[in-house]
Amino acid sequence: MVTSASPTLLFEEFGESQVLRPVRSPMNYIGGKFKLLPQLLRYFPTEISTFVDLFCGGCNVGANVKADHVVFNDNLTYLIDLYRELKENSVSEVLSHVKSRIVEFGLSLTNAEGYSKLRELYNTRRRPLDLFVLAAYSFNHQIRYNSAHQFNNPFGKERSSFNPTMEKNLVAFVGRLHEISCEFRSENFDKVDLSELDSKALVYCDPPYLITTGTYNDGKRGFTGWDLQEEKTLLALLDGLNARGVRFALSNVVRHKGKENRILMGWIAMNGYNMIHLSKNYANSSYHTMDRGLNSSDEVLVTNYTAE
Numbered sequence: 001m002v003t004s005a006s007p008t009l010l011f012e013e014f015g016e017s018q019v020l021r022p023v024r025s026p027m028n029y030i031g032g033k034f035k036l037l038p039q040l041l042r043y044f045p046t047e048i049s050t051f052v053d054l055f056c057g058g059c060n061v062g063a064n065v066k067a068d069h070v071v072f073n074d075n076l077t078y079l080i081d082l083y084r085e086l087k088e089n090s091v092s093e094v095l096s097h098v099k100s101r102i103v104e105f106g107l108s109l110t111n112a113e114g115y116s117k118l119r120e121l122y123n124t125r126r127r128p129l130d131l132f133v134l135a136a137y138s139f140n141h142q143i144r145y146n147s148a149h150q151f152n153n154p155f156g157k158e159r160s161s162f163n164p165t166m167e168k169n170l171v172a173f174v175g176r177l178h179e180i181s182c183e184f185r186s187e188n189f190d191k192v193d194l195s196e197l198d199s200k201a202l203v204y205c206d207p208p209y210l211i212t213t214g215t216y217n218d219g220k221r222g223f224t225g226w227d228l229q230e231e232k233t234l235l236a237l238l239d240g241l242n243a244r245g246v247r248f249a250l251s252n253v254v255r256h257k258g259k260e261n262r263i264l265m266g267w268i269a270m271n272g273y274n275m276i277h278l279s280k281n282y283a284n285s286s287y288h289t290m291d292r293g294l295n296s297s298d299e300v301l302v303t304n305y306t307a308e
């Protein structure tokens with residue numbers, strides 16, 4: 001076990017003691033950790049040199065952590081292409097692209113044809129910013145590709161649009177990417193080079209969960225799915241970091257709707273890692289007062305360092 005960290009409230013319930021103003025990902029990412037952030041940050045170390053968000057998804061975590069440098073990685077390469085574009089372009093360039101596409105394709109809550117035409121264009125031209133516009137109008141704002149890597153998520157009729165909240169989140173998010181030192185990688189998690197990391201780094205993992213379902217772990221979105229083999233490879237990778245004295249924090253669920261992730265629970269117990277139970281709904285509610293019935297989830301943060 002690594003023994004370096006002291007706990008810190010980087011921001012309390014997004015209140016006054018925050019160090020970084022919280023920004024919410026404009027991607028409305030399924031499984032996004034924005035709501036859990038106050039709890040997660042409480043258990044992150046005070047000083048972080050490089051923060052690796054190994055399964056960054058919507059970037060809700062990496063974008064809100066105070067670190068000297070942030071590495072965002074996700075194997076959804078097209079998503080990473082989009083983030084690179086958001087980092088390289090000014091807020092006004094990004095907004096002007098989004099708004100001109102909305103006008104050009106007549107995008108609205110009801111225009112399915114305009115959405116299909118933009119989707120066709122994106123699948124031919126692959127302009128990263130068009131992926132953002134598509135996600136704004138797609139069903140549940142999901143990003144999904146078929147095995148030929150064609151974006152195939154249907155239109156979010158009467159539900160999805162580039163609304164004022166999304167615009168506000170986009171502006172703040174692009175601003176954050178500009179103000180922090182960060183880089184983007186689009187590799188399978190076990191191919192990311194972590195060899196330079198030292199004891200001041202923190203590798204945060206929010207992988208697909210073995211016992212829940214999401215579009216990113218069904219293996220049907222044109223990218224690697226998540227199965228037992230991936231899970232074991234990840235746990236071995238974390239053991240390797242631990243052996244080198246590099247800190248890690250892993251988000252996961254150990255119980256969900258009557259299922260248990262025994263491999264994960266056994267691994268935590270065998271290595272003596274710390275398991276912190278989080279609450280989905282209330283940042284401060286105690287594990288003991290939580291509903292642990294059949295429909296509940298036991299969401300945890302596993303660390304190899306002690307928060308005092």
Ligand SMILES: C[S@@+](CC[C@H](N)C(=O)[O-])C[C@H]1O[C@@H](n2cnc3c(N)ncnc32)[C@H](O)[C@@H]1O
Nearest residue numbers: 031032033055057058059060075188189206216
């Ligand atoms: C639970 S989401 C992360 C959500 C993120 N923490 C947030 O707050 O927005 C998991 C992410 O892992 C990515 N992923 C799945 N398998 C992967 C793999 N083998 N290597 C790297 N990333 C992977 C998915 O594309 C997805 O974006």
